[in-house]
Amino acid sequence: MNAPTLTLTRRVRSTPFTSRIESFGITSYTVYNHMLLATQIVDVEDDYWHLRRAVQVWDVSCERQVEICGPDAARLAQMLTVRDMREFPIGRCGYAPVVDGDGHLINDPVVTKVGDDRFWFSVSDSDVVLWAGGIAHALGLDVRVFEPDVWPLAVQGPYAEDVIATVFGEAVRDIRFFRFAPLPFEDHELIVARTGWSAQGGFEIYVDDAELGGRLFDAVMIAGDQHDIRPGCPNLIERLEAGLMTYGSDITRDDTALEAGLGRFCALEAPIEAIGIEALRRQKAEGVRRQIASIAIDGDRLPICRDPWPVIADGRQVGSVTSAAWSPRLEINVALSMMAIEHAAVGSTVVVDTPDGARRATVSTTPFPGASQR
Amino acid sequence: MNAPTLTLTRRVRSTPFTSRIESFGITSYTVYNHMLLATQIVDVEDDYWHLRRAVQVWDVSCERQVEICGPDAARLAQMLTVRDMREFPIGRCGYAPVVDGDGHLINDPVVTKVGDDRFWFSVSDSDVVLWAGGIAHALGLDVRVFEPDVWPLAVQGPYAEDVIATVFGEAVRDIRFFRFAPLPFEDHELIVARTGWSAQGGFEIYVDDAELGGRLFDAVMIAGDQHDIRPGCPNLIERLEAGLMTYGSDITRDDTALEAGLGRFCALEAPIEAIGIEALRRQKAEGVRRQIASIAIDGDRLPICRDPWPVIADGRQVGSVTSAAWSPRLEINVALSMMAIEHAAVGSTVVVDTPDGARRATVSTTPFPGASQR
Numbered sequence: 085m086n087a088p089t090l091t092l093t094r095r096v097r098s099t100p101f102t103s104r105i106e107s108f109g110i111t112s113y114t115v116y117n118h119m120l121l122a123t124q125i126v127d128v129e130d131d132y133w134h135l136r137r138a139v140q141v142w143d144v145s146c147e148r149q150v151e152i153c154g155p156d157a158a159r160l161a162q163m164l165t166v167r168d169m170r171e172f173p174i175g176r177c178g179y180a181p182v183v184d185g186d187g188h189l190i191n192d193p194v195v196t197k198v199g200d201d202r203f204w205f206s207v208s209d210s211d212v213v214l215w216a217g218g219i220a221h222a223l224g225l226d227v228r229v230f231e232p233d234v235w236p237l238a239v240q241g242p243y244a245e246d247v248i249a250t251v252f253g254e255a256v257r258d259i260r261f262f263r264f265a266p267l268p269f270e271d272h273e274l275i276v277a278r279t280g281w282s283a284q285g286g287f288e289i290y291v292d293d294a295e296l297g298g299r300l301f302d303a304v305m306i307a308g309d310q311h312d313i314r315p316g317c318p319n320l321i322e323r324l325e326a327g328l329m330t331y332g333s334d335i336t337r338d339d340t341a342l343e344a345g346l347g348r349f350c351a352l353e354a355p356i357e358a359i360g361i362e363a364l365r366r367q368k369a370e371g372v373r374r375q376i377a378s379i380a381i382d383g384d385r386l387p388i389c390r391d392p393w394p395v396i397a398d399g400r401q402v403g404s405v406t407s408a409a410w411s412p413r414l415e416i417n418v419a420l421s422m423m424a425i426e427h428a429a430v431g432s433t434v435v436v437d438t439p440d441g442a443r444r445a446t447v448s449t450t451p452f453p454g455a456s457q458r
Numbered sequence: 459m460n461a462p463t464l465t466l467t468r469r470v471r472s473t474p475f476t477s478r479i480e481s482f483g484i485t486s487y488t489v490y491n492h493m494l495l496a497t498q499i500v501d502v503e504d505d506y507w508h509l510r511r512a513v514q515v516w517d518v519s520c521e522r523q524v525e526i527c528g529p530d531a532a533r534l535a536q537m538l539t540v541r542d543m544r545e546f547p548i549g550r551c552g553y554a555p556v557v558d559g560d561g562h563l564i565n566d567p568v569v570t571k572v573g574d575d576r577f578w579f580s581v582s583d584s585d586v587v588l589w590a591g592g593i594a595h596a597l598g599l600d601v602r603v604f605e606p607d608v609w610p611l612a613v614q615g616p617y618a619e620d621v622i623a624t625v626f627g628e629a630v631r632d633i634r635f636f637r638f639a640p641l642p643f644e645d646h647e648l649i650v651a652r653t654g655w656s657a658q659g660g661f662e663i664y665v666d667d668a669e670l671g672g673r674l675f676d677a678v679m680i681a682g683d684q685h686d687i688r689p690g691c692p693n694l695i696e697r698l699e700a701g702l703m704t705y706g707s708d709i710t711r712d713d714t715a716l717e718a719g720l721g722r723f724c725a726l727e728a729p730i731e732a733i734g735i736e737a738l739r740r741q742k743a744e745g746v747r748r749q750i751a752s753i754a755i756d757g758d759r760l761p762i763c764r765d766p767w768p769v770i771a772d773g774r775q776v777g778s779v780t781s782a783a784w785s786p787r788l789e790i791n792v793a794l795s796m797m798a799i800e801h802a803a804v805g806s807t808v809v810v811d812t813p814d815g816a817r818r819a820t821v822s823t824t825p826f827p828g829a830s831q832r
Contacts, residue, residue, distance in 0.1 A: 088487045090464040091497040092764050094780055095583060095706030096488060113462045114470060115489035118583065118706060123465040185595050190588065209469060209492065211585035214564065218592025221559050221733060332469030332492060359595060390466050406468055 087112075096120055099145035099235050100297040108315045116146035116209050122317035129412050132321045135284055136457065139243035140316025141304050144281070144288065145235035150193075150213045153202040154227035156220075159357075161203040164216055165195065166341060166358045168351035172197050177262045177277050179349045180205065181341040182212060187363035189339055190215055192331050192346065194279065196264065204290075206236070208331035219359075235297055239304055240286035242457060243311035248287045250307035251300070252276055256287065269303070272296055281318045283326035283456035320388075321409045324418040327378045327450030334376060334406045334420045342367055343422070345376045374403070377428045378450040381417035381436050381443050385410040394437040395421055395445070402427045405436055405445075411452070418452055419445070461486075470494055473519035473609050474668040478675050482689045490520035490583050496691035503786050506695045509658055510831065513617035514690025515678050518655070518662065519609035524567075524587045527576040528601040530594075533731075535577045538590055539569065540715060540732045542725035546571050551636045551651050553723045554579065555715040556586060561737035563713055564589055566705050566720065568653065570638065578664075580610070582705035593733075609665045613678055616831060617685035618660035624681035625674070626650055630661065643677070646670055655692045657700035657830040694762075695783045698792040701752045701824030708750060708780045708794045716741055717796070719750045748777070751802045752824040755791035755810050755817050759784040768811040769795055769819070776801045779810055779819075785826070792826055793819070 090096070090113045097119040111124040122143065125131050134140065152160050162169045165180035172178065172195075180195035182205070191212045193205040205212055217229040239247055248256045252267040256276060259265050264277035275290040291297040305313055329335050335344040342350065342364055351358075352365050379395075386408055395403035408419035419436075427434055432447040464470070464487045471493040485498040496517065499505050508514065526534050536543045539554035546552065546569075554569035556579070565586045567579040579586055591603040613621055622630045626641040630650060633639050638651035649664040665671040679687055703709050709718040716724065716738055725732075726739050753769075760782055769777035782793035793810075801808055806821040 087463040088484050088496075089461040091486045091488045092762065093488070093704075093707055094764060094766065095704060098765055110462050111460075112465045114465045114467070122462075184591060211588050214585050215588035215592045217558060218589045219596045222593045222596035330467075330469060333467055388466065390468060391472055392468065 090115070099143055100291065100294040101143040101145065101235070101237065101301050104298065104301050105143055105315050117148045117207065119146040119148070121146040122315070123320070125315055125317060128320050128409070131316055132319050132412070134314065135241050135282060135316055135319055135322055137242065138312040138314075139239065139241035139247055139308050140314060141301065141308070142238035142240060142316050142318065144238045144318070147206050147236045148231050149234045149290070150205040150207055150216055150229065151202065151232045152205070152216060152227055152229055155201060156225040156227040157201045157203055160216065160220055160225055160227050161195070162356055163219065163359055164205070166350045166352070166361045166364060167195070168354040168356055169195070170354070170356065174199060175263055175265070177264060177279055179346065181344070181346045181349055182215070183341050183360035183364070185360055185363065187340040187342070187360045187367060188337050189331065189335055189341055189344055190337065192329070192335065192344065196275070196277070198275070210331065233292065233294070235291045235294070236288045237291055237297065237301065237304070238280045238286060238288045240280045240282045240316065241284045243308065244284070244286035247304060247308040247311065247313065248276065251303050269300055270296065281328060282322055283451060284322070285458055320407070321411055321418065322455070324407055324409050324420060325411060325414070325452040325455035327420070327452070327455070329376060329420060330407065334422070339422065340364060340367055342372045343374050343376070372425060374422055374424050375428050377421055377423045378448040378452060379405070379419050379421050379434070379445045380448045380452070381405070381408060381419055381438070381445040383417070383443050386417045386438050386440055389419070395423065396435040396437060397427050402434065413454070414452060423447070464489070473517055474665065474671040475517040475519065475609070475611065475675050478672065479517055479689050484689075491522045491581065493520040493522070495520045496689070497694070499689055499691060502694050502783070505690055506693050506786070508688065509615050509656060509690055509693055509696055511616065512686040512688075513613065513615035513621055513682050514688060515675065515682070516612035516614060516690050516692065518612045518692070521580050521610045522605050523608045523664070524579040524581055524590055524603065525576065525606045526579070526590060526601055526603055529575060530599040530601040531575045531577055534590065534594055534599055534601050535569070536730055537593065537733055538579070540724045540726070540735045540738060541569070542728040542730055543569075544728070544730065548573060549637055549639070551638060551653055553720065555718070555720045555723055556589070557715050557734035557738070559734055559737065561714040561716070561734045561741060562711050563705065563709055563715055563718055564711065566703070566709065566718065570649075570651070572649070584705065607666065607668070609668070609671055610662045611665055611671065611675065611678070612654045612660060612662045614654045614656045614660035614690065615658050617682065618658070621678060621682040621685065621687065622650065622661045625677050643674055644670065655702060656696055657825060658696070659832055694781070695785055695792065696829070698781060698783050698794060699785060699788070699826045699829035701794070701826070701829070703750060703794060704781065708796070713796065714738060714741055716746045717748050717750070746799060748796055748798050749802050751795055751797045752822040752826060753779070753793050753795045753808070753819045754822045754826070755779070755782065755793055755812070755819040757791070757817050760791045760812050760814055763793070769797065770809040770811060771801050776808065787828065788826060797821070
């Protein structure tokens with residue numbers, strides 16, 4: 085069978101950058117938050133090497149913002165996440181796990197405090213706008229919950245800072261990791277954050293004007309010309325080397341925030357009113373029985389992981405590989421797996437039941453060696 | 459540019475039927491409720507003619523069920539929809555618009571009352587499980603809200619009843635339109651409903667056991683062999699001839715239930731506690747200013763509608779075409795458009811600004827002539 089194409093209709097939303105990306109050429113898409121997200125521009129290995137040596141512009145409009153604003157915004161934002169939001173400063177971006185009453189993950193967004201009564205949850209692939217909106221409606225909170233038309237554009241790779249400095253000025257060099265600053269482009273102020281879904285470093289620009297976005301895209305391409313810039317996208321190999329999890333693939337509603345390895349973002353000791361925090365406190369007291377881990381699978385190149393691959397030890401299933409890719413740099417299959425805690429330590433060896441047969445595998449450090457070049 | 463493929467990962471979930479559909483062959487997918495949904499098996503016109511003359515088996519697992527069960531289930535179900543659920547009988551399926559506090563559409567599901575304290579909302583493409591779950595959590599309702607592992611399998615086309623009768627027995631012939639009955643397959647009882655997303659008639663079977671589902675699929679294929687059965691999927695041409703709207707394409711959160719043409723399912727006179735009903739009452743009193751309509755666009759074959767096409771009358775925009783397809787039977791472009799009310803009457807003529815230039819168009823009856831053969 086030839087690989088099925090993706091049917092392009094309004095429901096899988098285009099972005100202000102889609103026509104530019106498509107005129108460059110694109111091999112594969114996925115759908116993320118009801119929106120197009122490229123997965124391969126040339127092919128996944130070519131994209132990987134290019135991302136590590138040059139610079140890419142990524143259309144990550146699908147990182148939808150859920151805006152919460154109004155007098156009760158701070159209260160609702162704190163209810164939504166088990167991260168401690170009490171002293172969270174304007175200008176910071178932070179992982180902020182959103183869990184249900186049982187501590188199970190609804191989303192693993194990055195939260196940005198845009199103003200005192202205004203928060204953006206930059207969400208992974210689930211309709212947090214409905215979770216937050218349902219709670220706000222039921223409690224009669226004085227707050228607006230909606231998805232503003234904001235389309236993040238990422239610039240990632242070793243030359244990202246130079247490109248962004250050319251477009252926005254030298255002030256970008258002072259932005260620290262996971263901080264943002266409002267910077268001018270044309271006569272418009274845009275939020276520029278030192279964030280992004282790669283280990284190569286870079287920025288994300290929160291574009292809130294579609295036409296301006298097109299011109300910004302063009303300005304970034306011109307600024308990056310000397311560094312061989314081209315369109316790119318989150319790269320399967322690169323993100324697995326870095327140990328970056330995808331909600332829906334590697335972590336799901338079946339997993340708690342602690343099992344998903346997000347414990348350091350869960351303020352379990354803090355006296356905060358956050359949905360699910362009691363369940364996570366109980367789980368921590370009782371002991372977390374499984375956790376996500378990076379693993380290296382021996383042997384030659386494996387196919388893409390569509391359905392979880394069982395992980396076996398001592399004759400029984402102790403985990404599931406949920407994403408895997410051949411690393412042409414490390415010459416191993418790099419993967420993420422949910423693992424029983426007693427098999428999750430670095431160096432632990434297991435067997436993975438892959439479509440190409442049983443393979444030996446070893447739990448790795450996260451990230452893999454050399455994932456980041458910084 | 460070649461048409462981009464869809465990258466197949468765990469996040470775009472496979473179903474118990476995926477391997478069978480793919481071994482037959484499939485041209486295109488979409489992603490719907492984070493799950494694979496075929497859009498073309500051979501090609502959209504070949505699939506269309508086959509659906510009208512024979513019978514098809516559709517993997518519509520992506521029609522996820524949101525189950526609400528427990529002592530407060532009936533109360534929450536009524537809060538979630540502006541349909542009057544008070545006398546809703548077990549055994550019926552019904553459209554049940556789910557709207558926010560402003561009357562704007564969150565989803566247009568079909569609700570099934572499975573038991574006195576147990577409802578299934580069979581949802582279109584948005585995470586109703588989060589909306590319903592957020593409300594239930596905030597109000598402390600004694601209810602469980604979750605997506606059970608239920609994968610609907612549809613059999614659609616003129617010979618659907620014969621095929622289903624061969625598999626489940628003659629009792630299926632007594633099931634009325636939008637009613638269901640529990641019927642045996644092997645030693646298991648499955649809900650079989652006379653529903654489906656085509657005008658050709660047929661059934662949907664709510665499969666709640668993955669392995670049984672595979673055997674059911676095979677039994678349906680054998681039973682349909684004499685009628686030239688093959689895998690199919692919701693067909694763009696057929697659904698536009700029938701006037702079947704898609705949430706996310708033709709109707710969105712920007713539209714109220716009344717603008718989406720769902721007024722007959724909104725019990726605005728009933729004394730019920732339903733979210734958004736006050737807003738819809740106000741809108742009805744003030745007058746609905748736009749509504750969805752079927753329109754026929756003149757001229758030869760148009761491309762697929764990715765972004766809304768402006769509809770022009772009297773020199774200004776009066777609507778947007780959101781889906782369009784060439785009907786090889788009617789030899790016109792059949793479409794759905796949101797229209798200003800004063801241009802929405804059957805026979806009204808407008809101009810559509812298509813990618814192939816301005817075209818004359820006429821508001822049609824819904825459905826188009828001959829859409830259903832029954």
